[in-house]
Amino acid sequence: xxxxxxxxxxxxxxxxxxxxxxxxxxxxxxxxxxxxxxxxxxxxxxxxxxxxxxxxxxxxxxxxxxxxxxxxxxxxxxxxxxxxxxxxxxxxxxxxxxxxxxxxxxxxxxxxxxxxxxxxxxxxxxxxxxxxxxxxxxxxxxxxxxxxxxxxxxxxxxxxxxxxxxxxxxxxxxxxxxxxxxxxxxxxxxxxxxxxxxxxxxxxxxxxxxxxxxxxxxxxxxxxxxxxxxxxxxxxxxxxxxxxxxxxxxxxxxxxxxxxxxxxxxxxxxxxxxxxxxxxxxxxxxxxxxxxxxxxxxxxxxxxxxxxxxxxxxxxxxxx
Numbered sequence: 001x002x003x004x005x006x007x008x009x010x011x012x013x014x015x016x017x018x019x020x021x022x023x024x025x026x027x028x029x030x031x032x033x034x035x036x037x038x039x040x041x042x043x044x045x046x047x048x049x050x051x052x053x054x055x056x057x058x059x060x061x062x063x064x065x066x067x068x069x070x071x072x073x074x075x076x077x078x079x080x081x082x083x084x085x086x087x088x089x090x091x092x093x094x095x096x097x098x099x100x101x102x103x104x105x106x107x108x109x110x111x112x113x114x115x116x117x118x119x120x121x122x123x124x125x126x127x128x129x130x131x132x133x134x135x136x137x138x139x140x141x142x143x144x145x146x147x148x149x150x151x152x153x154x155x156x157x158x159x160x161x162x163x164x165x166x167x168x169x170x171x172x173x174x175x176x177x178x179x180x181x182x183x184x185x186x187x188x189x190x191x192x193x194x195x196x197x198x199x200x201x202x203x204x205x206x207x208x209x210x211x212x213x214x215x216x217x218x219x220x221x222x223x224x225x226x227x228x229x230x231x232x233x234x235x236x237x238x239x240x241x242x243x244x245x246x247x248x249x250x251x252x253x254x255x256x257x258x259x260x261x262x263x264x265x266x267x268x269x270x271x272x273x274x275x276x277x278x279x280x281x282x283x284x285x286x287x288x289x290x291x292x293x294x295x296x297x298x299x300x301x302x303x304x305x306x307x308x309x310x311x312x313x314x315x316x317x318x319x320x
Contacts, residue, residue, distance in 0.1 A: 041269065043074040046088045046097030048081035048153070049180040051205035052197075053290050054098040057120070060287030061096075064280050069272060080179065082154030089262050090114045096273070100154035100198060101234045101256040102161075104304055116302035117259040117274055117311045121200045121290040124238050124254045125158050128187065128206060129194035131214040131247070138166045138223065141173050147186060147195035150179035159196035162253065165226040180205045188213065200257065200290025202244045210245040221251035256301075261308050270310025278318070296320030 045062055048054035055076065062074035077094055079085055085097035086104065090113040100123050105111045129135040135144065141163075148163070149155025156177060163169055178186060183195035184205050197203060209215060217240060227235045238254035259277065261270055277284075278296055285292025297320040300307060307315070 040073040041071055043072055043096060044094040045076045046079050046085035046094040047076045048079055050078060052180050052203055053200040053288050054081060056288040057291050060284050064276050064283060068276055080150040080152035084152035086114060089260050095262050095265060097260050099258055099260055101258060103154045103157055113263050114260050115263045115308035116305040117261050117308060118277055118299035119256050119301050120259050121257050121293045122238055122254040123198045123200060123257045124240060124252050125196060125198045125220060126206060127194060127196055127218040127220060129216050131216045133193060135194045135218060141168060144193040145174045147176045147178040147183040147192050149196055151177045155196055155198040158198050161227060161231055162223050165223060165230055184209050207245060210247060215247060217247055217250050219250040220253050224253050227253060258302055267310035270308045271314045274311040274314040
């Protein structure tokens with residue numbers, strides 16, 4: 001294509017038409033750049049087993065973010081739960097994730113790569129066995145086959161700590177590291193005698209097991225104080241009422257559960273995520289009752305993690 005001395009095809013150096021044409025071309029180019037579609041922001045939510053609370057909560061949260069934030073594409077990631085979730089969020093493998101408080105780094109700095117969005121509910125440690133079996137107390141686990149939770153899960157950390165304070169560490173029990181679904185299947189077939197699982201009430205996998213099998217949930221109340229003495233004040237005692245699984249009520253060990261976020265996510269984005277997390281609590285609770293226990297007042301208690309600046313800004317404006 002030939003050019004005139006003006007530098008543009010068919011335009012002369014002088015004359016009002018040339019100037020008008022140049023301005024028109026420039027404006028069209030600027031408008032084209034401005035109107036070009038931008039890539040949506042990806043939010044991967046690290047969850048856990050498909051039959052546990054993290055997954056149900058995460059699925060519902062992803063649906064809300066996709067519906068109400070047009071620039072966001074949210075999805076869930078199935079994981080081994082807490083410990084893996086912290087690693088994924090901290091390393092950039094996920095943007096959001098759920099974790100138990102006892103999995104988090106301790107100390108005044110917490111984690112430099114991970115912040116909190118909210119304290120969402122308390123996880124309760126379940127020790128599940130067959131109703132006619134020999135396991136009635138933690139001491140009865142000695143020499144038996146048990147699952148302490150999937151590798152990289154919060155369950156594994158809490159269960160291992162409990163066994164240590166109960167003097168059942170090392171080879172005192174025969175341990176397997178199974179996730180919730182595999183633990184349920186192993187108990188059904190007699191491959192294991194009991195399993196631990198930490199989750200918000202009700203845990204669907206345990207609920208389904210209780211519907212067609214006679215099970216017992218072992219009382220763990222006596223171990224709360226020993227755990228607090230050795231590992232910190234994060235642990236508390238909480239009840240599992242008979243109405244949850246249709247078995248005898250027990251008291252067990254619980255610890256707070258947080259929604260965490262990668263520290264370098266934009267403040268404006270995290271503020272919107274926090275707003276929707278709090279304003280859509282009823283919808284989240286429909287996915288799982290544990291989500292309905294959130295409140296802005298309790299959500300801000302996230303030690304040892306700091307709130308993300310975007311989350312803190314929303315809570316300040318909401319004045320919980």
